[in-house]
Amino acid sequence: MEGFTKVYGALLASNSFADRFYQNFIEDNRWLTLLNGLKVTVIVTLEALLIGIIIGFIVAIIRSYHDKTGKFKILNVICKIYLTIIRGTPSMIQILIMYLVVFGSSSLNSIIIGGIAFGINSGAYVAEIVRSGIMSIPEGQTEAGRSLGLSYAQTMRLIIMPQAFKNVLPALVNEMIVLIKETAIIGYIGEQDLTKAAMIIQSRTFDALMPLVAAAVIYLALISLLTFFMNKLERRLRTNER
C-alpha cells in the first residue's frame, strides 16, 4: 500500500489528472482540434451514407429485378463485379486508390474524396442488405400488386420496399455504425477526422491516454445517439402493424 501511494502520489504531483486534462484539451484550445475532427467524421459519414444508400438501393433493385425477370443482364454483371471487388478488398486500399490514383491529379478536397470512397464501399454492403430485404417479402405481395394493375415500379415502391425496409432496418443501422467507425482511416489521406485529431494532440502533449479515450468516448456517444433514434424509428414502424 505504501509503495502504491508513493508511486501514485509522485504521478499525481508531477502530472495530476487536472493538469493532464488541462494540457490535452484546454491549452492552446486543443479541444477545438477534437471538435473539428468530429465535424470531419460526421461530414464524411453523412456523405458516405447518402452515396452508399443511393448506390445500395439501385444495385439491389437491379439485382432483384434481374433475378425475377432475367432482364438487365449486363447491368447485373456490372453490379456483381462491383460487389465482388468492393467486398473483396480492404477499404484502406480502396480509399488510397481513390485518393492517389483516381483523384490523384485533381484538386478535390480529401473530405469529398473520402466521402465518395466510403460511399462506394458502403454501397456494396447496403446493396446486399436491401436485396435480402426484398427477397424476404413473399412473392404473393408482388403478385397482389401486379394483379391490381400496378406496374413493377409502383409495386416495388408502394408495397415491397416499405416492408423490406422495415425488415432490414437493424442490418442497415449496423452498417451505419460500421461506417462511422471506418471513417477513422481517412487520416491516411491527410484529413483530420476525430481519430487523427486525437493523434495530433498526442503528438503535442506526449500523452496518448487522454486524447484517445476522449475520441473513443465521442465515437461511443455518436453511435449511441444513432442507435437510440434508430431503435425509436424501428419501434414506430413495428407498432404500425398491430
Place this chain on the structure above:
Amino acid sequence: MNVKGETLLQVENLEKAFGKNKVLRGITTEIHKGEVVVIIGPSGSGKSTFLRSLNLLEKPTGGKIRFEGTDITDPKVNIDIHRQKIGMVFQHFNLFPHKTILENITLAPVTLGKLSPEEANSRAKELLERVGLLEKANTYPEQLSGGQKQRIAIVRALAMDPDVLLFDEPTSALDPEMVGEVLDLMKELAKDGMTMVVVTHEMGFAREVGTRVLFVDEGVIKEENAPKQFFAEPKDPRLQEFLRKVL
C-alpha cells in the same frame, strides 16, 4: 345456358411449360360476361396455372388469350392496363400488412388515377359496409381472422371495378368455420352478375353457383358441362374417378 353474354376471355390452345415440365397442354375455352366458371381438378393438374395465366401472372409459352378483344399475350400490349379490369383473389389473401384495411382497398384505384382519394375512400367504405367489415377500416390485416382477410381481399379486387374476378382456391387456406362467410360473399357477387372464374375444391359451390364446370387434368380440359350434368353424368373416366374420391 341459353343466353350468352359477350365474350370476355377467349383462350386459344394455351400452353405453359416450366422448363421441360409441360403444365398446360393446349387449353381452349371462352368465358362470357355473367358466367361463373368453376375449375376443378386434382392437384398438379394445371388448374391454378391456367387461372394465373388469364392475367399473365404466369406467362404462357404457347397459344393466345384475348381479353375484351385484345390479345394480351402479345408482348407489345401493356398488361397493366388490362389487369386493372381482371381482379384476382388469392389462396393466401396477400393483403398488404403495412397498410390499413382502408389503404389496402384504396391503394390501387388512387395510385392508378382511377379514383380521387376521397372517392376511393367512400367507395371502399361502401364496399366494407356491404361485407360487414366497416368497423375494421382502420385496423391492419394482422388483426383480422382468415375469413375476414379473404373478404377484404375480395373487396380490394372489387374496388378496381373489374370486369371479371379470378379466384385461386379462395377458401383452401381457411379454417373450416370461416369457409362459409367467404363462399356466401362469392355467391352474392355471382347473383349480382359478376363474371367469375373460380378454382376451388368446394363442390357444393360449383354445383350451386357455377354456370359451367371445367375439369382440368394433365394440362387439358377433360370435360366441361353445366353443373347438373357435370356431377350427375360425368363421362371422362378420370373425372368419374376424381368425383368418386371427393364427393
